[in-house]
Amino acid sequence: MIDPLPKPIVKPLARAFAPVRALFVSDASAGVLLILVAAAAMIVANSPLAAAYEQLFYGELRWTPIAKLDDLHLWINDGLMAVFFFVVGLEVKRELICGQLSSPEQRRLPVLAAMAGMAVPALIYVFVVGIDSPLVRGWAIPAATDIAFAMGVLGLLGSRVPASLRLFLLTVAIVDDIGAVLVIAAFYTANLKLMWLGVAAVVFAVMVGMNHFKVDRIWPYILVALVLWVAVLFSGVHATIAGVLAALTIPMHRQDGHSLLEKLEHGLAPWSAYLVVPIFGFANAGVNFDGIGMEQVLAPLPLAIAAGLVVGKQVGIFGIIVAAVKLGFAKAPENANWVEIWGVSILTGIGFTMSLFISGLAFTESRLLIDEAKIGILGGSLVSAVIGYVILRLTTTHPEEKPSEFVTP
Structure with a gap:
């Protein structure tokens, strides 16, 4: 029988391999998968397979049930992503009814943080590109936080980060998603077709009635919901809003x-x-x-997006938290110090899914601008992830070593 390793050896080994172990927990795995997918897409797009990659997603389909969606890229962005937005909607509704956004006290700080975290990056973006520039249409690109990436980085840190900050980041990201959906509906909708909009309204009313009659x-x-998606698709509003x-x-x-909503959310x-x-992502x-040189x-464009993500997100979110706490308007996350809150604020600068999605809506007529936007998104997200991780890794401690206490500056 092999004797177990002594504790003085086991403990350092466990800590050394904690980031590796964290790859396989739920907080990190989705984010790590996205990192791998993004890297794979970049490699394929710059390999001998580049032409096949381009043809796969942008080549015209030989047959499509909806003529408007004539390539695979459109089916993914307008069709498949409706499932993502459906799950986002389920999560938002649950949080508003019985979750972390169900009371004014609970939602006060996350809502403030999310609003500032969208406004400041947008202002920085506009300042960099110029208010009279045609690029100003992309102002919302750096305003979105990717929840999977951000929570994935926190997952790599294991128990070093207080649970209250994990919950805070998750809640801010949820509110951020609400804001992004509203932005898409309000600012990236063109050529409204009133007939289809009316059909969508009737179908939506039918679904409300189904809920009412249980x-x-x-x-x-x-x-x-499929009928609603078709109606919204042809109305001019982006189909994912359905x-x-x-x-x-x-x-x-x-x-x-269990409610039907919880079952659907859990399953999807x-x-x-x-x-x-x-x-x-791929x-x-x-x-x-x-x-591209x-x-x-x-x-x-890429500089504006990167500046919005790296600088705007942390300035907006951390600044509003400090102001709200100092003024007594809201309470800071429990058991967290200011450096930890700053580190998490930097992680909100990781933009991927929503940012890529909005860039495609903002610059539909220019592949060059979309590629430049992708460079800014990926670069800004990488910088935010690395800086946020390093700060939290170096300044947070394991609970068994020294509990983290919140100290007002």
Whole structure:
């Protein structure tokens, strides 16, 4: 029989391999998968497979049931991503009814932080590109935080980060998602078709009625949601908004201990995190650097996006937290010091899914601008992830060593 290793050896080994072990826990795995997918897309787009990659996603389909969606990239961004937005909508509704956004006290600080975390990056972006520049249309690109990436980095840190900060980051990201959906609906919608908009309104009313009359089967909602998606697609509003609208109609009343909303969220969340978003990431993150030199890398668009993510996010979120706490308007996350809060604020500068999505809406007519936007998104996100991780890794401690206490500056 092999004797177990002595504790003085086991403990340092456990700590040394903690980041590796963290790759396989839920907080980190989705984020790590996205990192791998983004890297794979970049490699393929700059390899001998580049032409095949381009043809796969942007080549015209021989047959499509909806003529408007004539390539795979459109089906992914307008169709498959509706599932992602549906899951986001389910999560938002649950949090508003019985979660971390269900009371004014709980949502005060996250809502403030998310609003500042969207406004300041947008202002920095506009300042860099110039208010009269045609690039100003991309102002919302650095305003979004990628929840999977950010929570993935926190997951790599294990128990070093206080649980209150994990919850705070998750809640801010949820509110951020709400803001991003509203921005897409309000600012990236063109050529509205009133007839289809009316059809969408009627279908949405039908789904609200189904909720009111406590229809508790999944398949009727799915069928009607598909009709809603088609109506929104042809209305001029981006089709993914149908996912959010449909999610808001799913019943939250409980039967057999679980609501239909909770069952759907539980069932769809893994598919969204481990299939839908990675497919979207692989289809959108590939940038072919052929013909792209330092002039494009340092162009106003990627610099504005990177500055918004790296500087704007942390300044906006950390600044509003300090102000709210000092003024007594809100309480800071428990058991966390200011350096830890700053580190988490930097992690909100990781933008991927929503940022890539908005860049595609902002610059639909220019592949060069979309590629430049991708460079800014990936560069700014990488810098935010590395700086945030290093700060939290060096300044936080394991609970068994020294509890982290919040100290007002």
